[in-house]
Amino acid sequence: MSTRFETLSTFLDHGFDDVIDVRSPAEYAEDHVPGAISLPVLSNAERAEVGTIYKQVSPFDARKIGAAIVARNAAKHIAGPLADHEYRWRPLVYCWRGGQRSNSFASILTQIGWRAEVVEGGYQTWRRLVHEALYDAVLPHRLVLLDGFTGTAKTALLPLIEARGGQVLDLEGLANHRGSLLGGDPAEQPAQKGFESQLAERLARLDPSRPILVEAESSKIGRITLPPSLWALMTHAPRIEITAPIEARARFLAHRYEDVSADPARLSGLLDQLRAHRGHEVVDGWQKLLAEHRMVELSAALMTEHYDPAYARSRAAHDPQFAARVEADTLDGDGLEQAADRIMQAMRAI
Missing domain, CATH: 3.40.50 (Rossmann fold)
Known part of the structure; x- marks a missing residue:
């Protein structure tokens, strides 16, 4: 399930228990939603590897290899920083565009029983709202x-x-x-x-x-x-x-x-x-x-x-x-x- 945000204020007052950024550490370091937790499903090197396979081999092979890596990293997060969360925990997950990385991770969390949702449009939605607030509006x-x-x-x-x-x-x-x-x-x-x-x-x-x-x-x-x-x-x-x-x-x-x-x-x-x-x-x-x-x-x-x-x-x-x-x-x-x-x-x- 995805959540749509039309304004900066509604995004900031999202009402979820936690916001999870599943992008790579380099993407998170450059910018992220304030207060978001970094739980990357692809490391910097893994993201580069999958991208190379996507361009040089095929999108199918990239998705297959990427899915395996995402699953491994998701397992580490669930057994590590997420291990103590209770049944009714409600996280909001985002990746770059609200695509495969965030949906894959949110799907795994949902199967466990947590009420995970995905930001529609991902980080790009956040960035668009910030740009509108600081550059387009008075x-x-x-x-x-x-x-x-x-x-x-x-x-x-x-x-x-x-x-x-x-x-x-x-x-x-x-x-x-x-x-x-x-x-x-x-x-x-x-x-x-x-x-x-x-x-x-x-x-x-x-x-x-x-x-x-x-x-x-x-x-x-x-x-x-x-x-x-x-x-x-x-x-x-x-x-x-x-x-x-x-x-x-x-x-x-x-x-x-x-x-x-x-x-x-x-x-x-x-x-x-x-x-x-x-x-x-x-x-x-x-x-x-x-x-x-x-x-x-x-x-x-x-x-x-x-x-x-x-x-x-x-x-x-x-x-x-x-x-x-x-x-x-x-x-x-x-x-x-x-x-x-x-x-x-x-x-x-x-």
Whole structure:
């Protein structure tokens, strides 16, 4: 039995006990329905083998060999991760197009007594709904941007706002990337499609009638590109500026990037990438601070000599208008809590 989904919301609120992705691990890694369990009925190599037989020998031989492999892998899943499920367990299964892989696996589960159903159209249905939501439709959400210089704890403030009942959209979290030179390795980011699935799910869970706080970003986060619909909202959204003394920002940045400074060789290489932009003398000064493990001073130097000038140039070019400003004297625990309270007040007034 197959289930048809016409909207992203109905797919997300499917009502089944579990969602099972039976595609290959590589397909799952690129993108999948949020929350889906990966139980591949063909491995990456097995899928390639069956595909080759389909093209070079015959579809019949490919289906025969594929069926045997699917049965073996299904048996492993049933005896392994599915062994403890009770009689009335109700899973929703999908493959690439809702074809042989998902139907074969769902049929085996049904014969056992579980109430398995298949997604009509498979993963392609999910992908179509995500694309429609992010690229074909106008997003109805009310965004408010949290803007400010590097080191003003913008990302750290988002969960504090959420804890106070505010709505937030953490784009850096979805993109698995921390902003700035030290922000992260693009290789560790999700695929573009995977990011879009997470983004579409998050937006679907938010109330469009209430303001949503988003950290001010560029149209790209690492190697992830924001969909034009979201970028258009961000471009015209009101802004709250968060400010803090350079000393507080330096201490916060040094603490936030302790994992980066724990690998001096890697950090040294990152700093060297800025020689063409800031000159050898400036970068040599940073390298000296790094060699002496003076991380707070290095953070302050990076902000005053690199990040702040770049931010000032961007602000001069775009002339952003701020609906409110929040000043934080410190960015320690108490300072962040107080800043979050003021940001909540500012959001209510916008």
